[in-house]
Amino acid sequence: MFHLLDIIGTMAFAMSGALTAMHKKLDPFGIFIIAFVTAVGGGTLRDVMIGRTPVGWMLDVNYVYFIVIGYVFAIIFRKKFDRLKTSLFFFDTIGLGVFTLIGLEKGINIGLHPVICIALGTMTACFGGVIRDILCTEIPVIFRREIYATICILGGIVFFLLRKLNLDSDILYLTTSLFIISVRLMAVKFKWHLPTLGYK
């Protein structure tokens, strides 16, 4: 189940990367690389920083295949993505929830401080998109608009609070994922966003 959600998230991230790259008029190779780094960039950065090498996707070639599927799908249906937007957004949100938890878990496994684990969760979920935007020479969208990374941080805090209650691990994971996913849905529905700070 959890693994299935991981696959859905990976494919959704690959598609969102491919769509950004097509907007920038990249060639098919460039689009593929952007799809790839959007999907695995956050986890790769996390693995490299905690010394979990070779990084995750290198040990399971299936990730490459899922990304290829997402990429091909995005190219074929590129003219229909207005209608598919809602589905893509939903899958992307699943990815956000699942990847945050995967990141948290990796940090806990090697005994890092909760604050650092939350950083790892946020990095896993959000930094694929940061690398995508940098490769397209845009200031990363999550630094400018939308509560996105902030939800991962909140999700991480909820996770560690619930963890003190000695809940069953499955319930703990499920609750945190659902928290992240529903806050994200509400944030977009009600247009929540962080204020920009005036400077001089």
Next chain:
Amino acid sequence: MFHLLDIIGTMAFAMSGALTAMHKKLDPFGIFIIAFVTAVGGGTLRDVMIGRTPVGWMLDVNYVYFIVIGYVFAIIFRKKFDRLKTSLFFFDTIGLGVFTLIGLEKGINIGLHPVICIALGTMTACFGGVIRDILCTEIPVIFRREIYATICILGGIVFFLLRKLNLDSDILYLTTSLFIISVRLMAVKFKWHLPTLGYK
């Protein structure tokens, strides 16, 4: 003492990152990430490249707290930074000296060649700022103006020359830091800079 300087440098770098990000009108989360990577980016890159993982700041959560303090400070006093500019510049220069030495030391500890150690020192001191500029889609300022990284390289050379004299390690560190700090102060006071090379 040395640890105190490390903290001062970390906070100064976090503040300089936050200020750059506020100029770019990022939201509070974006500003925090930029503050964070400016403060720890150079050391993180170094640790990842020498295989010292989990990277430094993950093992000492205090760094996160110091960065949060620098970040909050920068946000609160953002309208007064014209008057605080000199202090910030001074702290930033302390960071430059201290971080160069920390980088040099990590290289020496694992027996790398002096040239590589100097590269590690320069990376530790300067690449947080490089990553900051890239995330803000600017060509890194240290590639364009100001003798900055060059001073770290000179400092590294001075370090290895003095080391041959079998000085006490405290004196060696102190002298090198003071060298870097004073050359930087002079470079800014007398507006030293590297020439740009004409191309065609």
Next chain:
Amino acid sequence: MFHLLDIIGTMAFAMSGALTAMHKKLDPFGIFIIAFVTAVGGGTLRDVMIGRTPVGWMLDVNYVYFIVIGYVFAIIFRKKFDRLKTSLFFFDTIGLGVFTLIGLEKGINIGLHPVICIALGTMTACFGGVIRDILCTEIPVIFRREIYATICILGGIVFFLLRKLNLDSDILYLTTSLFIISVRLMAVKFKWHLPTLGYK
């Protein structure tokens, strides 16, 4: 022989980095860093991601010297590079062939799946240029024009097909390099390129 080609490739990549940086009017330090990352960036990324640390160039200071030579050469002859363009292009193509093979080999050595090895080969050959372009705030050229990375992928596929024939390892390496080099020469001569995908 293979080592000599590695040196030629490293110097050619350093020169191509220096030339890009001079076009951007960077100062001499900035030009050097861009030359450096263009030459070793792909291999560094690969080493970090497979956990081969300290990364390659840190263990053999000669790479630094070869890069310095390429850098000085590019600066001295910067006004004559129109005439030297063909030679530089030829050396760069040698680098492409050699670096792809080095990357493939590192992956095979640690028992990774062929698809992952091909990714490592492509990364080794192409990502120095990607980092160069990002540091100069350009969308990486290999994502936009020219069959470049695609040739590395094809070369990797040829390598694994030939490998099934149980060829002598020297012949296998030579054939694959020559394949990559000649396809690249033809691609440029006959102006082969990937189509851009229209998006709406």
